Amino acid sequence: MKITVFGVGYVGLVQAAVLAESGHDVLCVDIDVDKVERLKQGVMPIYEPGLERLVNENHEAGRLHFTADSVAGVWHGQVLFIAVGTPPEEDGSADLKYVLAVARTIGAAMDSSKVVVSKSTVPVGTCDRIRGAIEAELTERGVAGIDFHVVSNPEFLKEGSAVPDCMKPDRIVVGTDSDEAEIVMRELYAPFNRNHEKMIVMDVRSAELTKYAANCMLATKISFMNELANIADRLGADIEQVRVGIGSDPRIGYDFIYPGIGYGGSCFPKDVRALIRTAEQADVDPQILRAVDRRNERQKRVLFDLIVGHFGAQLAGKTIALWGLSFKPNTSDMREAPARVLLESLWHAGASVRAYDPHAMEECRKIYGERDDLTLCPTKEAALQGADALAIATEWKSFRAPSFELIRETLANPIIFDGRNLYNLNTVARYGLKYRSIGRPG
Ligand SMILES: NC(=O)c1ccc[n+]([C@@H]2O[C@H](COP(=O)([O-])OP(=O)(O)OC[C@H]3O[C@@H](n4cnc5c(N)ncnc54)[C@H](O)[C@@H]3O)[C@@H](O)[C@H]2O)c1
Numbered sequence: 001m002k003i004t005v006f007g008v009g010y011v012g013l014v015q016a017a018v019l020a021e022s023g024h025d026v027l028c029v030d031i032d033v034d035k036v037e038r039l040k041q042g043v044m045p046i047y048e049p050g051l052e053r054l055v056n057e058n059h060e061a062g063r064l065h066f067t068a069d070s071v072a073g074v075w076h077g078q079v080l081f082i083a084v085g086t087p088p089e090e091d092g093s094a095d096l097k098y099v100l101a102v103a104r105t106i107g108a109a110m111d112s113s114k115v116v117v118s119k120s121t122v123p124v125g126t127c128d129r130i131r132g133a134i135e136a137e138l139t140e141r142g143v144a145g146i147d148f149h150v151v152s153n154p155e156f157l158k159e160g161s162a163v164p165d166c167m168k169p170d171r172i173v174v175g176t177d178s179d180e181a182e183i184v185m186r187e188l189y190a191p192f193n194r195n196h197e198k199m200i201v202m203d204v205r206s207a208e209l210t211k212y213a214a215n216c217m218l219a220t221k222i223s224f225m226n227e228l229a230n231i232a233d234r235l236g237a238d239i240e241q242v243r244v245g246i247g248s249d250p251r252i253g254y255d256f257i258y259p260g261i262g263y264g265g266s267c268f269p270k271d272v273r274a275l276i277r278t279a280e281q282a283d284v285d286p287q288i289l290r291a292v293d294r295r296n297e298r299q300k301r302v303l304f305d306l307i308v309g310h311f312g313a314q315l316a317g318k319t320i321a322l323w324g325l326s327f328k329p330n331t332s333d334m335r336e337a338p339a340r341v342l343l344e345s346l347w348h349a350g351a352s353v354r355a356y357d358p359h360a361m362e363e364c365r366k367i368y369g370e371r372d373d374l375t376l377c378p379t380k381e382a383a384l385q386g387a388d389a390l391a392i393a394t395e396w397k398s399f400r401a402p403s404f405e406l407i408r409e410t411l412a413n414p415i416i417f418d419g420r421n422l423y424n425l426n427t428v429a430r431y432g433l434k435y436r437s438i439g440r441p442g
């Protein structure tokens with residue numbers, strides 16, 4: 001099938017490459033000419049495990065193409081995916097300018113029947129607005145009779161495992177009121193629907209809300225556990241033992257109940273706030289969602305509070321080694337990363353940072369530029385040199401079994417502030433290290 005994907009970010013590029021891998025003929029369109037040129041030369045705009053090989057192999061095989069020419073994109077695909085960003089507005093609502101710009105481009109160039117698919121995370125009612133924007137352009141061109149359908153098909157991939165998540169989706173949510181569009185979507189996703197039925201077809205508005213419901217439920221689990229971690233901390237209980245104790249109940253489960261220093265990334269914070277705005281606009285008071293957001297904002301400061309609790313006024317002039325900059329492992333993405341709150345709080349308190357991250361160093365340099373109080377180090381061991389203490393903000397695998405002897409011998413003040421509860425309390429104590437983590441004695 002001929003497919004066009006508008007927007008080659010985390011969602012668009014991965015989705016396009018995975019569809020091409022299954023045999024579809026996919027054209028990717030992006031307004032960022034530089035990104036398009038680099039992709040043609042095999043250079044990825046993001047770090048995502050397995051993506052480079054997948055993109056380049058399918059590009060070389062002639063199933064995956066890149067262009068900045070939007071009109072060519074509209075003409076190419078029978079199915080047109082909209083996978084552009086929906087960043088937050090000042091008041092938290094989703095900014096739809098990129099989505100609606102693509103819709104207008106489609107309406108301005110469409111010359112045959114199309115299925116337009118919204119992959120971006122968009123508030124309930126957006127597919128109606130996409131339809132309206134396309135119709136307005138068709139009417140303006142005097143070709144209002146061209147048939148098209150607008151489908152909601154939210155994406156559930158996680159950064160860091162985007163390729164396998166897309167290759168083997170646990171569900172394919174399709175919101176449509178058209179039998180014809182459903183048939184096209186079934187054919188499109190047939191290669192991903194062989195093992196068992198994964199397609200869940202529903203009305204458009206329910207599909208749009210399903211995406212927010214999923215992210216907000218997961219964010220709620222995390223904020224709940226973070227609140228419990230703070231309670232455990234005050235009561236002398238160990239949240240990690242509590243986590244295992246409740247996770248063993250299959251009604252609760254082990255997933256997404258890891259306490260830490262808050263959820264980050266380009267999705268949970270923005271989507272919780274967007275649903276809060278949607279609820280408010282619909283005259284519903286979203287009390288739980290507001291609490292989830294507030295707990296998360298507070299949680300992002302907990303590691304800094306532990307550091308201040310230890311050093312007090314002496315923190316000014318100290319150097320902290322920081323392991324982990326990205327908002328989660330296996331990505332270079334630092335959008336809304338808890339590490340950023342820690343970095344900025346430490347600088348504000350007059351401390352310097354020696355940081356290491358396996359993949360987010362370039363991103364960090366782009367965000368903060370050259371500063372006297374930030375040294376980006378080539379290894380995690382190098383970050384320890386000349387540092388007074390170690391802080392951990394991201395649970396990269398390579399941080400899980402470090403040399404505790406080296407940490408003890410290198411740090412001026414042998415203490416670890418762990419925002420991801422990576423280590424066994426007894427192990428760290430055996431190596432003579434002080435250890436402060438989230439919701440555990442120490
Ligand atoms: N990142 C994730 O893990 C993830 C997962 C599921 C859903 N989502 C949702 O998917 C959407 C896209 O997210 P992302 O992280 O891939 O965004 P992104 O910022 O990584 O990429 C968006 C791309 O769209 C391009 N673009 C903007 N306007 C365009 C236009 N008119 N025509 C063509 N290209 C255009 C931008 O240049 C950019 O390359 C958002 O709504 C997001 O909430 C994201």
Ligand SMILES: O=c1ccn([C@@H]2O[C@H](COP(=O)(O)OP(=O)(O)O[C@H]3O[C@H](CO)[C@@H](O)[C@H](O)[C@H]3O)[C@@H](O)[C@H]2O)c(=O)[nH]1
Nearest residue numbers: 155156157158159256257258260262263264265267327328
């Ligand atoms: O038990 C947990 C699990 C996650 N996190 C944090 O939560 C954030 C988000 O993690 P994750 O959900 O794994 O990554 P995302 O790539 O943001 O993926 C989420 O957001 C995407 C964009 O909407 C959705 O498609 C995915 O289904 C949804 O999991 C990260 O900061 C994690 O550190 C925790 O603190 N504790």
